[in-house]
Amino acid sequence: MMEMPGRKLGVYICHCGGNISDYVNVERVADVVEGDPSVVTVKTNIFTCSDATQQDMIAEIQEKKLDGIVIASCSPKLHLNTFRAMAERAGLNPYQYTQVNIREQCSWAHTHSKDAATDKAIKLVRAGIARTGLSMPLKRLRVETTPAALVIGAGVAGLRAALALSDMGISVHMIERAGQPGGMISKWGKMFPNGKKGSEIIDSLIKKVRERENINLFTDANIIEKSGNVGKFSVKISVNSKETISLTVGGIIVATGFEPYIPKDGEFGFRLDGVITLPEYEELLAQSSGSFKYKGRDIKTVAYIYCVGSREHCKEDNPHLYCSRYCCTGAVHAAVCTGDLNPGVHQFHLFRDMRTYGKYEMLYDQALKQGSIFLRYEENEPPQVTSEDGRLKVKVKDRLTGGEEIEIKTDLVVLVTGMVPRANAPLVNVLKLPIGKDGFFNEIHPKLKPVETVIDGLFIAGAAQGPKTLSESVASSMAASAKVAALLLKGYIDLEPLVAKVDPDLCTWCGACEQTCPYGAVQRITCDGKEIAMINPVLCKGEGGCVPVCPQQAIGVEGYTNSQVEAMIDALAMEVA
Amino acid sequence: MTSSDSSNGGGPKILVFSTNNISDPGIDLAGSSHMNYPTSVQVISLPCSSGINPRWLLHALEAGFDGVFVAADGTDCAYLPDCTDRTAAVMQKAQDLIKERGLDPRRVKMAGICSVCSESFVSHMEKFNKALSELKT
Numbered sequence: 001m002m003e004m005p006g007r008k009l010g011v012y013i014c015h016c017g018g019n020i021s022d023y024v025n026v027e028r029v030a031d032v033v034e035g036d037p038s039v040v041t042v043k044t045n046i047f048t049c050s051d052a053t054q055q056d057m058i059a060e061i062q063e064k065k066l067d068g069i070v071i072a073s074c075s076p077k078l079h080l081n082t083f084r085a086m087a088e089r090a091g092l093n094p095y096q097y098t099q100v101n102i103r104e105q106c107s108w109a110h111t112h113s114k115d116a117a118t119d120k121a122i123k124l125v126r127a128g129i130a131r132t133g134l135s136m137p138l139k140r141l142r143v144e145t146t147p148a149a150l151v152i153g154a155g156v157a158g159l160r161a162a163l164a165l166s167d168m169g170i171s172v173h174m175i176e177r178a179g180q181p182g183g184m185i186s187k188w189g190k191m192f193p194n195g196k197k198g199s200e201i202i203d204s205l206i207k208k209v210r211e212r213e214n215i216n217l218f219t220d221a222n223i224i225e226k227s228g229n230v231g232k233f234s235v236k237i238s239v240n241s242k243e244t245i246s247l248t249v250g251g252i253i254v255a256t257g258f259e260p261y262i263p264k265d266g267e268f269g270f271r272l273d274g275v276i277t278l279p280e281y282e283e284l285l286a287q288s289s290g291s292f293k294y295k296g297r298d299i300k301t302v303a304y305i306y307c308v309g310s311r312e313h314c315k316e317d318n319p320h321l322y323c324s325r326y327c328c329t330g331a332v333h334a335a336v337c338t339g340d341l342n343p344g345v346h347q348f349h350l351f352r353d354m355r356t357y358g359k360y361e362m363l364y365d366q367a368l369k370q371g372s373i374f375l376r377y378e379e380n381e382p383p384q385v386t387s388e389d390g391r392l393k394v395k396v397k398d399r400l401t402g403g404e405e406i407e408i409k410t411d412l413v414v415l416v417t418g419m420v421p422r423a424n425a426p427l428v429n430v431l432k433l434p435i436g437k438d439g440f441f442n443e444i445h446p447k448l449k450p451v452e453t454v455i456d457g458l459f460i461a462g463a464a465q466g467p468k469t470l471s472e473s474v475a476s477s478m479a480a481s482a483k484v485a486a487l488l489l490k491g492y493i494d495l496e497p498l499v500a501k502v503d504p505d506l507c508t509w510c511g512a513c514e515q516t517c518p519y520g521a522v523q524r525i526t527c528d529g530k531e532i533a534m535i536n537p538v539l540c541k542g543e544g545g546c547v548p549v550c551p552q553q554a555i556g557v558e559g560y561t562n563s564q565v566e567a568m569i570d571a572l573a574m575e576v577a
Numbered sequence: 578m579t580s581s582d583s584s585n586g587g588g589p590k591i592l593v594f595s596t597n598n599i600s601d602p603g604i605d606l607a608g609s610s611h612m613n614y615p616t617s618v619q620v621i622s623l624p625c626s627s628g629i630n631p632r633w634l635l636h637a638l639e640a641g642f643d644g645v646f647v648a649a650d651g652t653d654c655a656y657l658p659d660c661t662d663r664t665a666a667v668m669q670k671a672q673d674l675i676k677e678r679g680l681d682p683r684r685v686k687m688a689g690i691c692s693v694c695s696e697s698f699v700s701h702m703e704k705f706n707k708a709l710s711e712l713k714t
Contacts, residue, residue, distance in 0.1 A: 111613070437693045444602075516663075542624050547629070547630050557623075
C-alpha cells in the first residue's frame with residue numbers, strides 16, 4: 001500500500017441503525033483501520049447522517065485539523081452531497097472526502113456471512129483511505145445559467161409546471177406533441193377532491209398559460225435535437241413538421257404523461273358490446289347528465305373488474321407487474337359519481353386488493369354507503385365475462401364468502417385498466433432519458449431525488465414517471481418546477497471539478513486526446529516552450545474518454561487519477577490480517 | 578495470483594469497475610434487493626467505463642485479483658453515444674497487455690449493466706466466479 005506521510009485523515013463508520021451493523025461488525029472495521037498511519041481518528045456512529053453526528057464530525061475535523069475524511073455508510077447516491085456540504089461547513093475541501101458504500105454494496109448484499117462481509121468492509125474502507133490520502137483540494141467551476149426552461153408535454157403536470165416556473169420568473173417554452181394542449185384529463189368528468197370536471201381544470205390552466213407573457217406554448221411540436229449542458233441547453237423544436245425553432249434553456253421538465261392500458265381482444269370480454277375501459281367510462285360519465293345511457297340503452301347495473309393490465313403475475317406474454325396505483329381510487333370515484341348521477345344503479349366491484357390509500361379511503365366509504373357491493377377475486381381465478389341474448393354476464397368466485405360462485409347480469413362491464421408508459425422512442429433518444437424497469441422514466445431515487453434524473457438539468461414530472469393520481473401528478477410537477485427554479489434563479493451553477501487534467505511533464509502532444517473528445521475540450525497550448533494538451537474544465541464532462549487513449553498516461557480525471565485508482569486496487573487486494 | 582481468500586472459502590477475487598450513474602446504481606439495487614453474490618466481489622466506481630485505463634486491469638491481476646469485470650455503461654451512457662465501442666477498445670487493449678504478461682485474457686470481462694440491471698449483475702458475478710474457479714484448476 002502506498003505511504004501517505006503527513007496526511008491526517010478521519011474515518012467514520014456508520015451502523016445505519018442496524019442496516020450495516022447487523023451484518024458487518026463495524027467495531028472490528030474501526031479497530032483494523034485505526035492502524036493505518038495516515039488515519040488520526042476513527043469513530044463509529046449509529047446514524048452518521050444525523051444532525052448531531054454531523055456536528056460532532058465538524059468539531060473533530062476542526063479540532064484535529066483533519067485534511068481528509070472517509071465516511072463508510074450508504075451508497076454515495078444518497079449522502080455524497082450531504083457530507084460534502086458538511087465538510088465545507090467544517091472548512092475542509094469537499095473533494096477531500098470519500099464516501100465508501102458498505103451498505104448497498106456490502107451489508108445488504110451479504111446478509112448471510114457476517115465475517116466475510118466484515119472483511120470486505122475493511123477492504124473497502126482501506127480503499128477509501130487510500131484514495132483520500134491522495135486527494136487534492138479542488139474548486140468548483142462556475143457557469144452562468146439561462147433563466148428559461150423547456151416543458152415537454154402540456155397535460156395537467158406540464159401546464160402546472162409552466163405556471164409555477166412563470167410565477168418564479170423563469171421564462172417557459174412549452175411543447176405539446178398533439179394539436180391541442182390538455183392531455184388525458186381534459187376528457188374526464190368530475191375529479192376528486194374538489195369535484196371540478198377535468199375539462200374545467202384544464203381550460204382554466206390553458207387560459208392562464210395563454211395570458212402569461214413569459215410562456216410560449218407550441219402545439220404539434222417535438223424536440224429534435226439537444227446539446228449543451230445544465231444551465232445552457234441548446235434545443236431544436238420542430239413545429240407543425242415544417243418550422244424548426246432553436247432555443248436556449250437552462251433546464252428541462254419532461255411531463256409527457258401515460259397511456260391507458262388497452263386490453264387484448266377477449267381479455268375479460270373486451271370488445272363484447274358493453275365491455276369498456278375505465279377511461280372510456282370516465283368519458284361516458286363526463287358526457288352524461290340526467291339520464292344514464294350507453295348506446296341509447298339505460299344503464300341499471302355496472303360491474304367493475306379491477307387490476308386489468310396491472311400486477312399480472314399469472315400472465316406470460318409481456319406482463320405488467322407493477323400496481324398502477326391510481327385505478328382503485330379512479331374506479332371507486334367513478335362509482336360514487338355514478339351513484340350521485342343515478343342512485344338507482346346497482347354497482348358491483350370485483351377487486352383483488354383495494355388500495356384507496358390516504359384520504360381516498362373517504363371515497364371507498366362513500367361508495368359502500370351508496371350501496372356498492374365489493375367482491376374479491378384471486379388472480380388465478382379471474383372473473384369470466386360472457387354475452388347472452390344481448391346481456392352481459394359476469395361469473396366470479398368471491399373469496400370473501402368462502403369461494404362462492406356469483407353470477408351478475410349487467411349492462412356494462414368496466415375494465416379498471418392501469419397506466420402504461422407512452423411509446424416515445426424519438427424523445428427518449430434525443431434526451432437520453434433513463435427508463436426504469438416498468439418502462440416509465442426513471443428518477444434517481446424515489447424518495448431522495450424523486451424528480452431528478454441522472455442527467456443534470458433534466459427533470460421528470462407527472463405520470464411519465466409512473467402511475468399517479470391527479471394530485472400526485474401536480475405535486476411532482478411542483479417539485480420539478482421548484483428544482484428547476486432553484487437551479488436557474490441564482491444565475492450560475494457550480495459545476496463539479498472532477499474533470500480530466502493533463503500532466504504537463506508527461507504530455508508530449510500527439511493529439512490523440514483532442515481527436516477522441518466529442519466536447520471539444522482539448523486545446524493545444526505551449527507551456528515553457530513545449531507543446532502540450534490543455535483541457536478546458538468547463539467543456540470537459542469528466543467521463544475520462546481521453547484517459548485510455550493517451551500513450552503517455554498523462555491524463556487523469558480528478559478524484560480518479562492513475563495513482564488513486566491503483567492505490568485503491570492495492571488496498572482492495574490486500575488481505576485482512 | 579492469490580488463490581486463498583479466507584473470507585470466501587477460497588473463491589476467486591473479482592474486481593468490478595462500475596460507473597457512477599449507470600452500473601453502480603444497478604449494483605446498489607442488487608444489494609437493496611438483498612440478492613446475494615460472492616463477498617469476494619469488490620467494486621470501484623468511476624465516472625464512465627470509456628475512461629478506464631487498460632493498465633488498471635493488468636494492475637489488478639498483478640496485485641492479486643483473479644478476475645476483473647467491467648460493468649459498462651453500454652448504450653445508457655449519458656456522456657458518449659459510442660461508449661460501448663470505446664469500452665470495447667479499452668478491453669481489447671487490456672487483453673493485449675494481459676497476454677503480453679502471460680496471463681489468461683479470460684480473466685477480464687465486460688458487460689453492459691444498466692441502472693436497474695441488478696439480476697443481470699448478480700448472474701454475471703456468479704458466472705464469472707464459476708469461470709474463474711475453473712481457470713484456476
